[in-house]
Amino acid sequence: MKKVKVEDAIGMVVAHDLTKIVPGEFKGAAFKKGHIIEAKDIEELKFIGKNHIYIIEMNSEMLHEDQAALELGQAIGGANTYLKSPSEGKVNILAARDGLLKINTSLLYEINYIKDIVVSTLHNNTVVEKDTIVSATKVTPLVVEKRYINQVKDILRNVSGIIDIIPFKVQKVGIVITGTEVYEGIITDKFAPILKEKVSNYKAIVEDVIFVPDDLEKITNAIEIFKSKGCSLIISSGGMSVDADDLTPVAIEKVASEIITYGSPVIPGAMFMLAYSDDITYVGIPACGMFSKITVFDVLLPRIMAKDKISKREISELSHGGLCLKCNICHYPICPFGK
The missing domain is CATH 3.90.1170 (Aldehyde Oxidoreductase; domain 3)
Structure with missing residues (x-):
């Protein structure tokens, strides 16, 4: 530090807080440590009784x-x-x-x-x-x-x-709901409303929802319909396990040119599937996406909607922090899941 007259301190850096006291009204820093003295400050400095101040010496470096x-x-x-x-x-x-x-x-x-x-x-x-x-x-x-x-x-x-x-670039989304029990009306579908809400957060439009039974040709045809309609994201839900009737992964493998993963080290979402073909992203979502508020799909959806291509390595890295705590009140994404 160096002591200088206030008149000579213009352009110099104050070395410590300079206190101003107005009895009964104010006590605090009139000029904080680090302040650069300007010509207009001289009068105020003298008003608070500072004719000399300590400054930090600086050079051209x-x-x-x-x-x-x-x-x-x-x-x-x-x-x-x-x-x-x-x-x-x-x-x-x-x-x-x-x-x-x-x-x-x-x-x-x-x-x-x-x-x-x-x-x-x-x-x-x-x-x-x-x-x-x-x-x-x-x-x-x-x-x-x-x-x-x-x-x-x-x-x-x-x-x-x-x-x-x-920016988020996906504009049109196609949703394929698989499962003979849903297709035949034995049980009511709960997947479509959830998926529609999730993609709508990114201002994308759901082109349509197609329901198909556990039939490989019909699942594949539904995906092809969305391709022909210009959907750049096609989501297939259900039928992602190793059960004999679950054919969604096979259908995705038929239409995609690059399979990134079938399975993820994230729970919930272990049977998640991600694939690409030209400008189209294919996602297979297991049943956990219907019952769990947040899954690996939610972790990756922002990148999917931005067309930010995801690698197998990046999927693997999700294992660290990939276990959902199942909190009573979910605060995602302000939480450690997927970080």
């Missing part, structure tokens, strides 16, 4: 925390995001649109390994609305060496930030 946080935010905030002005040494990054939050986590971890750098984000693959805070940046000291900020910029030299908000 240093940045104030506000400027450092701003440069960090500009470096990491990618497409479809915007920044708020620095406040208390922190810059918030917000979503410029509704959509699916994508974070380059490997670069995020690398950036946070640098001395004095702090970048925090929401979880990758979080559904966000426009103007949601998705990340915050700051540095730990009041002033920081520029070289640390430059290290961040160097890491990101070949990418446009580490944050993106991608």
Whole structure:
């Protein structure tokens, strides 16, 4: 720290809170630690009895925390995001649109390994609305060496930030309800209303719901009908177990060109199926999707609706955190399930 006259302190950084006392009215910081003195501050400083103050010495190789946080935010905030002005040494990054939050986590971890750098984000693959805070940046000291900020910029030299908000692209959905007992009216279907509600949250339209018996040809034909109608997501429910009458997985295998998984390490949702063919996603949902409020389908649905292709590896990684706690009051997605 260095002691200077207040008249000479313009542009310098206050080293500690400067207290103002108005008897019976106010006692608190008139100028907080880290504040950059401006010409208009001189009169107020003298009013509170400060003719000299301690400042933090800076040189051309240093940045104030506000400027450092701003440069960090500009470096990491990618497409479809915007920044708020620095406040208390922190810059918030917000979503410029509704959509699916994508974070380059490997670069995020690398950036946070640098001395004095702090970048925090929401979880990758979080559904966000426009103007949601998705990340915050700051540095730990009041002033920081520029070289640390430059290290961040160097890491990101070949990418446009580490944050993106991608839109939900699926517009038309087809639903195939399988099961002879439902088809013949022996039991009442409860799957269709649940699935309709889930996809409607992403502003998609359900083209139709087709009921079919446990017949491979009829299940396959129903899927083909939705393909011909331009549905980019086709959901088949029921018939996903290893029972002799359960033929949904076989039908999906016939129409899809790439099977990602038949089975997931997530409970509920162990018999879940995911496959692709060109621009179409095929999903097979086991019976748990009718009785459990949240399953692996809900965990993956945001990515499916955004046409963010899911790999077998990513399905496998869901095993850590893939056990639902079955809470009396469900708070999903604000819970550890699927994280």
